[in-house]
Amino acid sequence: MVELKEKKTHSNAQRAVQELRALIFSGELAAGSDHLETELAERLGMSRTPVREAALLLESQGLLEMRPRKGVRILPVSSDDMREIYDVLTELESLAAERAAAIGYTRDELARLNAAIGDMDAAIAAENLEGWAEADDRFHAELVRLGGNSRVEMIVAMMSDQVRRAKASTLFIRPLPVQSNEDHRAVYQAIFKGDPETARRIHRAHRQQAREILTGLLEKHRLKSL
Numbered sequence: 001m002v003e004l005k006e007k008k009t010h011s012n013a014q015r016a017v018q019e020l021r022a023l024i025f026s027g028e029l030a031a032g033s034d035h036l037e038t039e040l041a042e043r044l045g046m047s048r049t050p051v052r053e054a055a056l057l058l059e060s061q062g063l064l065e066m067r068p069r070k071g072v073r074i075l076p077v078s079s080d081d082m083r084e085i086y087d088v089l090t091e092l093e094s095l096a097a098e099r100a101a102a103i104g105y106t107r108d109e110l111a112r113l114n115a116a117i118g119d120m121d122a123a124i125a126a127e128n129l130e131g132w133a134e135a136d137d138r139f140h141a142e143l144v145r146l147g148g149n150s151r152v153e154m155i156v157a158m159m160s161d162q163v164r165r166a167k168a169s170t171l172f173i174r175p176l177p178v179q180s181n182e183d184h185r186a187v188y189q190a191i192f193k194g195d196p197e198t199a200r201r202i203h204r205a206h207r208q209q210a211r212e213i214l215t216g217l218l219e220k221h222r223l224k225s226l
Contacts, residue, residue: 036071
């Protein structure tokens with residue numbers, strides 16, 4: 001009986017993580033807003049215990065801050081944080097692109113990478129920015145996987161939530177990401193042709209440009225909100 005109760009609590013905590021993350025990414029739990037654990041528990045239809053466990057995990061991922069006797073505060077997206085994160089991602093993903101090109105993958109083995117580019121093109125044509133962002137996430141995740149370094153995958157995964165949230169908050173105020181698609185296609189071609197130097201160079205420049213666009217928008221938005 002105790003074991004079943006523990007399993008249910010763990011399952012509820014997992015659901016709480018997923019639902020709270022979705023609420024944060026959608027903006028329903030707005031950056032800078034404060035919420036009591038009882039409020040969140042009622043909103044999710046569960047007890048405070050799994051909500052507290054979920055909040056602790058999301059705090060470690062930089063999405064919120066737990067404050068004693070005050071509940072949780074949804075953290076704003078910081079341009080300084082994003083600049084540091086993108087510095088790390090730029091180097092690690094560029095290394096992954098270089099290693100992937102050196103491995104010598106076949107066209108079939110690169111099918112998922114190519115499919116993500118096709119989906120990004122289709123999303124841009126349909127002016128579906130959310131669809132583009134989802135396909136863009138898949139491209140980067142697959143690129144890192146193809147690099148074949150499990151530690152790089154682990155470090156990048158730790159930062160993915162913060163990057164995804166920053167992208168979501170600027171998605172509809174950024175320039176149409178046509179150039180981003182072209183960069184991805186060029187990286188794919190370099191990997192397929194087995195050209196590590198070109199794959200690394202193009203992807204590094206792509207990530208540096210993305211960092212400048214994102215942090216610039218975050219800084220501009222922060223100034224307007226003061």
